[in-house]
Amino acid sequence: MKTTDNKTAATAKETIPRGVTKPKSNAASGLTELFEDGLKDIYWAEKALTKALPTMVKNASSVELKDALDNHLTETEEQITRLEKVFEIVGKKATAKKCDAMEGLIEEAKGMLEETEIGVVRDAAIIAASQKIEHYEIATYGTLRQFAETLGLPEAATLLEQKLDEEKGADKMLTQVAVNAINLEAAEIE
Numbered sequence: 432m433k434t435t436d437n438k439t440a441a442t443a444k445e446t447i448p449r450g451v452t453k454p455k456s457n458a459a460s461g462l463t464e465l466f467e468d469g470l471k472d473i474y475w476a477e478k479a480l481t482k483a484l485p486t487m488v489k490n491a492s493s494v495e496l497k498d499a500l501d502n503h504l505t506e507t508e509e510q511i512t513r514l515e516k517v518f519e520i521v522g523k524k525a526t527a528k529k530c531d532a533m534e535g536l537i538e539e540a541k542g543m544l545e546e547t548e549i550g551v552v553r554d555a556a557i558i559a560a561s562q563k564i565e566h567y568e569i570a571t572y573g574t575l576r577q578f579a580e581t582l583g584l585p586e587a588a589t590l591l592e593q594k595l596d597e598e599k600g601a602d603k604m605l606t607q608v609a610v611n612a613i614n615l616e617a618a619e620i621e
Contacts, residue, residue, distance in 0.1 A: 463521075466578040470517060471526055473571050476533035477511050480564065483537045487561065490544050493554045495608050500561070503601050510597065513590050517579075520587045536564050551616040558609045565602040572598055 447453050459465040484504040491497045518525040540560035547553040572595040579588035 462578060463582060466575065466582060467521060467523055468528065469571065469575050469578065470514065470521075470523075471528035472530045472532075473568070473575065474511070474514050474518075474525060475527035476530040476568070476571075477507055477514060478527060479530070479533050479537060480507050481511070483540065486544075487540065487557050490549070491554055491557050492550050493608070493613060495612065496554050496557065499601075499604050499608055500557075503561075506597055506601065510594050513594060517587045517590050520584060520590075532567055533564070536560070536567060539563070551613060552620065554613045555609065555617045558605050558613060562602055562605050565598055565605065568598040569595065569602065 459468050481504060484500055484507065488497050488500045488504070491500060515525040540557070540563075543556040543560050544553065547556045572591055576588050576591035576595055579585075579591055
């Protein structure tokens with residue numbers, strides 16, 4: 432029996448070169464599966480963000496920043512509904528798969544709150560953390576939109592393009608809040 436096990440192990444080593452990650456048994460084998468996996472990932476991410484944004488709002492001191500975050504929370508809730516429509520288009524039930532990236536970004540944001548004094552410096556940290564999240568979402572929605580186009584799913588691509596535009600808009604708005612007030616006020620504390 433050991434001989435058979437050794438032959439199987441030897442065959443597996445020959446099939447997958449050293450240093451190459453072995454795929455899980457349920458690994459995506461085509462673009463459709465990769466697209467659907469990405470949808471599940473960002474679905475989880477958006478739901479997690481709806482839980483994290485209220486904490487950021489409570490910790491912000493700038494009215495402009497609080498308003499921007501509140502608006503983005505409303506937008507994120509609408510985006511979840513749009514994602515559910517994308518799932519319908521591809522004939523799948525909307526299911527979430529834990530997004531390690533978003534979980535890490537949210538944890539980093541919590542850490543930034545703990546590492547900053549309440550006030551304008553914390554506001555600057557909230558903007559920094561929020562923009563990291565926005566950039567992750569921009570990258571994800573851009574990729575998913577392109578996958579949808581490649582797969583011949585124009586309606587899904589349009590919905591994902593809307594989400595991409597909203598994320599870019601949120602990032603731009605956060606930059607304006609930072610540049611026009613928060614960063615300057617935080618620098619004056621020095």
